[in-house]
Amino acid sequence: MSDPIIRTEKLxxxxxxxxxxxxxxxxxxxxxxxxxxCIMGPSGHGKSTLLHLLGGLDRPSSGDVYINGANLAGxxxxxxxDFRNRTVGFVFQFFNLIPVLSVLENVQIASMLxxxxxxxxxERAVRLLESLGLAEKAVARxxxxxxxxxxxVAVARxxxxxxxxxxxxxPTGNLDSTSESELLDLICSLHGKGKTIxxxxxxxxxxxxxxxxIRIRDGRIVSAEI
Numbered sequence: 549m550s551d552p553i554i555r556t557e558k559l560x561x562x563x564x565x566x567x568x569x570x571x572x573x574x575x576x577x578x579x580x581x582x583x584x585x586c587i588m589g590p591s592g593h594g595k596s597t598l599l600h601l602l603g604g605l606d607r608p609s610s611g612d613v614y615i616n617g618a619n620l621a622g623x624x625x626x627x628x629x630d631f632r633n634r635t636v637g638f639v640f641q642f643f644n645l646i647p648v649l650s651v652l653e654n655v656q657i658a659s660m661l662x663x664x665x666x667x668x669x670x671e672r673a674v675r676l677l678e679s680l681g682l683a684e685k686a687v688a689r690x691x692x693x694x695x696x697x698x699x700x701v702a703v704a705r706x707x708x709x710x711x712x713x714x715x716x717x718x719p720t721g722n723l724d725s726t727s728e729s730e731l732l733d734l735i736c737s738l739h740g741k742g743k744t745i746x747x748x749x750x751x752x753x754x755x756x757x758x759x760x761x762i763r764i765r766d767g768r769i770v771s772a773e774i
Contacts, residue, residue: 551617553713553744554579554602559611561597561767571597572767574611581712584736584745586755589764595748596717598764602746603715604632616712633662637706641718643698645690645705651677652686655704662709669708676704680734696727703734714738716747720754732757 559575600606655673720728
């Protein structure tokens, strides 16, 4: 068996906004490379918090996160940002596209932050848009796209640096059933091409296509079905 691409040890997160809220408590988790896993559970029980900690978007209050053997806790903010930009691609429920930029520019921005040469940025972005059926939308603005199209742009942006891991937070939450089905087919296709996929979702349709369901309640993992 290969080493896990993601591993946590006693991972915890406490928020203190005048009163203490324990979002995660002593989470031990391993994610194998090249797998497609879903994180499920009731709203407010720690799913997105876990995903953000695994991807280095937030710092834990206790415990450790290892990605490809590297301990994120030992990284400075700049090192973590660079590591995250090259290793993890993020897709969010609300797309997080920049409205004043074109589709092409929205896809390119992650590669620009990674220091990729301008020509390579554009070439990669164009190829990704072509592969996702969005080539004709390259000069459009996000508000000119459907919800499904905007989510595919977000996926293209997440993929432009060829990350090892694709993390998605409720990616189908704002999509109709047809768009959800199309995005799920895309996720499965990316998994088939060797990406490690980790998705936070409430959708049983999405979960049914995954290899593993990790269930969270009250900030703790209660099951990790395969």
